[in-house]
Amino acid sequence: MSSDGVTVIAHPLVAHKLTIMRRKDTSTKSFRQLLREIALLLAYEATRDLELTSIEIETPLTTMQAPTLAGKKLVFAPILRAGMGLLEGMLDLVPSARVAHVGLYRDPATLTAIEYYFKAPEDMEDRMVIVLDPMLATANSATAAIERLKQAGAKDVRFVCLLAAPEGVARLRAAHPDVPIITAAIDDHLNDHGYIVPGLGDAGDRIYGTK
Numbered sequence: 001m002s003s004d005g006v007t008v009i010a011h012p013l014v015a016h017k018l019t020i021m022r023r024k025d026t027s028t029k030s031f032r033q034l035l036r037e038i039a040l041l042l043a044y045e046a047t048r049d050l051e052l053t054s055i056e057i058e059t060p061l062t063t064m065q066a067p068t069l070a071g072k073k074l075v076f077a078p079i080l081r082a083g084m085g086l087l088e089g090m091l092d093l094v095p096s097a098r099v100a101h102v103g104l105y106r107d108p109a110t111l112t113a114i115e116y117y118f119k120a121p122e123d124m125e126d127r128m129v130i131v132l133d134p135m136l137a138t139a140n141s142a143t144a145a146i147e148r149l150k151q152a153g154a155k156d157v158r159f160v161c162l163l164a165a166p167e168g169v170a171r172l173r174a175a176h177p178d179v180p181i182i183t184a185a186i187d188d189h190l191n192d193h194g195y196i197v198p199g200l201g202d203a204g205d206r207i208y209g210t211k
Ligand code: URA
Pocket: 082, 135, 137, 194, 195, 196, 197, 199, 200, 201, 202, 203, 204
C-alpha cells in the first residue's frame, strides 16, 4: 500500500487487459470476462495485509507450523449495478466472503448518489470491508456507500476500482482518509458529464450490454 493511501497496480497483465477494455469495439462478453480477471488481481492487492497466524498441520512427510488466516473475515460490498462486475473475480479469489449490496444511482442532473437498496451482514465491525465500483469518478457514490457501510458498523474499509479520476481520488481521500484506494489506473480528468477521460465509457452499460 502506498504512503498516500492510493495503490495503482503496476502489472503488465493488468495494463494489457485494461487497454482491451477501453477499446470501444470490445464486446460485452470480452469486457465482462476481462473485468473478472482484473478483479481477481485487484483483490489480491486489496487483501495483501490480511493477518496470518500459525497452526500445526501434518503433511504426508512430517508435521509443520503453517500459516493460516488469523480470522478476520471479508465482506465485498459492490455498489449496484456496475460494482457487481467486479464481484465475481473477487469471489474467485475469496469464495467464502460475505457480500453487502449497496444500491445507489447517480442523479443525472446533480450527479449526487441516491440510495435505493442496502443489505449487509450483521457483524460488519469484525470484518474487512472491500467496497467495489469499477469507476471512481466524482466519488459521490463511493463516499455515500462508505458512509452507509460505516453506519452499519464497518471499521476497516478499502475501496477497489478499475479506473479512477484524479478528482475522485482527491474527494474520496478527503471524505474518508482512513479508506485506502486500490485501482488499476488513474486517468486524466473528469468531463462535464462526470465521465472519466479517456476512460472506457459507462462501465455498467459495457458490462451488461445496455445503453
Ligand atoms: N461511471 C462510469 O461508468 N463511467 C465513467 O466514466 C464515470 C462514471
